Amino acid sequence: MDTYYDPADLGKFHGLTEHASELGAKFFDWYGSVFQDGALTAREKSLIALGVSHAVQCPYCIDAYTKDALSKGCDVEQLTEVVHVSAAIRGGASLVHGVQMRKVADQLGM
Numbered sequence: 001m002d003t004y005y006d007p008a009d010l011g012k013f014h015g016l017t018e019h020a021s022e023l024g025a026k027f028f029d030w031y032g033s034v035f036q037d038g039a040l041t042a043r044e045k046s047l048i049a050l051g052v053s054h055a056v057q058c059p060y061c062i063d064a065y066t067k068d069a070l071s072k073g074c075d076v077e078q079l080t081e082v083v084h085v086s087a088a089i090r091g092g093a094s095l096v097h098g099v100q101m102r103k104v105a106d107q108l109g110m
Contacts, residue, residue: 005059005060007059007060007063009060010060010063010064013060014028035049042072043069043072043073043074046065046068046069046072046074047069047074047078047079047082049061049065049068050062050065050066050068050069050079050082050083051082051083051085051086051089052086053065054082054083054086054087055086055089055090066079069082
């Protein structure tokens, strides 16, 4: 695959802690705990992570949480709906920041 983001690089994620192993261990312990069943199921958390992955536009996370959600019993229709929710939130966030633009324009008397 000839892209900037090489899907194989996702497997190198844990190697980033090589020169900061204590901090890496803390991060991965916490990260693993976050995705365990709690008030939300691991499946629900996977769907949330997929939506956030699209919002922050992380191709590695999109790959990982697409696979994770599918492995937890989600279907493509659910994943697609998650993408639309993410897009709606991103779009809404852009629009609501228009309030800031209007505030500045109003202050300048325009």
